[in-house]
Amino acid sequence: MPNTKYKFNPDSLSFDKIRLGVKAILLRSLAYLIGSIIIAAILNFMFGLFFDSPREKALKREIEQLTLQYDLVHREMGNLEKVIDHLQETDDNLYRTIFGAEPIQATQRQSGIGGVNRYEELEGLNNSKLVIETAKELDIIRKKVYVQSKSFDELILLAREKEDMLRSIPAIIPISTKDLTRIASGFGLRIHPVYKISKFHAGMDFTAPLGTEVYASGDGTIESVLSSKRGMGNYIVINHGFGYSSIYAHLESFNVKEGRKVRRGDIIGYVGNTGMSIAPHLHYEIRLNGANVDPVNYFFNDLSPAEYEKMIEIASKTGQSFD
């Protein structure tokens, strides 16, 4: 069979040769190819509707498990957050009834999102990453400046005062207290737990388990070690010189004798519940030339500025005292 094909031309009533140009051939193959690709895409899509590739299967499995676990953890956390909220209320209540004051928390309490990301308001802005980084750096610098200024203060103090005096001034908290939770009552008018009236509280109270170590807050001489079943119970008076003395009351037992020299941080006794006290605690007083002063102003040695601020806030709250 010859390859030449003819086409009937009705106008001239003759048979014309069919001639295909290169262009036409190209066009045809292109059309064919495109058609194939479209069909392939459709086939691929249809196939995908009913069957998954191994990779897709793995991804789907991953998603399924992730969702499952998320829901599980989320539900669980929802329940737990409710319980934790309840615990917070209990805590606040306990605080109110035991300390007679509105509670201040160490960290901002709010379960759920919020209060965590300090830079949240900066997110979503153009170049937010840059802005946040800058804000963070600024914060760090601010902190450094704060610390620096504090150490300058110390330097000035050092320059002004004799080294001796610095060692002697009662300048530390007489009990070890992480995050300041042991502060129970400050200096000034406080509701008396038994009398229920406002009474002047000449010192600070620290809660601590019976037997907790009590430290001398500055170098000095033990002026007196007294035992009584009334008032301050078993208590120690340290004479620091320079007009300063400090008193540690309601102790369970003593670790020093009268006349002994002590250095800052020496264990002088143990927390107790002796004398007129309603619970185990340490009552701590500082006297300057015989007059009671607010001990909160003397804890500059072992607190950071932030902690110091926190302590003043806690101590200034009008709560009740423990003796």
Next chain:
Amino acid sequence: MSSGKYFLDLSDLQYKRVRLPWKNKLIRIILGSLVSVAVTILYTVVINDIFGSPKESTLSQEIESLKLKYSLMGREIDNSMKVLNDLEQSDVNRYRPILDMDSIPLSIRNMGTGGIIRYEELEGYDNSGLMLSFRLKVEDIRNRTTVQYESFKAIEEKKNEWKREMEYLPMISPVNVIYRLGDGMKFRDKHPVLGTPQWHHGQDFSCPYGTDVYATGSGKVIEAGWNGGFGNCVVVDHGYGYRSTYGHLSKISVNVGLNIKRGDMIGLSGSTGTSSGPHLHYQIDLYGQYKNPLYYFNNDLSEDEYFEMIQTLTARSKFR
């Protein structure tokens, strides 16, 4: 007819229509299909493997958004942990010392955080680590929450007990602090009236005839009337083994069986019974053993403060 194709039959020089036999048609169709299939496979392999199928990228996106959800929940979890830490600090540093309770041992606090539990169903995923860490965190929070819940329950109970005890134990002076203290608890060589040597088991207050006498702690009146040497006498049972006795009263204003609060007036002082002059005899015993009343109050109030205290204490009292 115009679209039909013709060919020239050289044997008879006629134009004849081109008719393909079915075999040829079949071959053509098969060939065409094969090319299509080849293109399909090529498409699938090349396009999908290099660029990922649309479905895959949707799925990957979904995973990314899930991870975002996880990280949001992570914040929530971290915050809850912070709150829990706070609560634990409160528990350990505040309440337990005050209420003289032992701390919960760390072994109990940290129970279940040893990682003994295995989550086999989480193994073999790209994000196994992520899911596992969340499960473990929640497990940890759940355990700690449970411990804290139980702990607070115990503290709450102890606190109520403590509060009650503070209200019931004798802890104030029975008369205003301005009155001088008379004989304390001691062995007297000579009783002021009887003249014989004997123990004095209480504390005397030198107050004039008719001074208000207040209950020093809440409790129940178990005696109110004449009691030999004590004359007109009131005895209050404070519970916890404590009783307080108020002797030589001129007037008694409570009845036996009455529940009274600290600061409630129980009568007026006088000189009834074996007494050499107007005074109040105040006595405390614990399970029948005499205690020095001086150890049960502080002389740290002014006259006005004492008065204010009595008013505050009895402000909500039903009695008086």
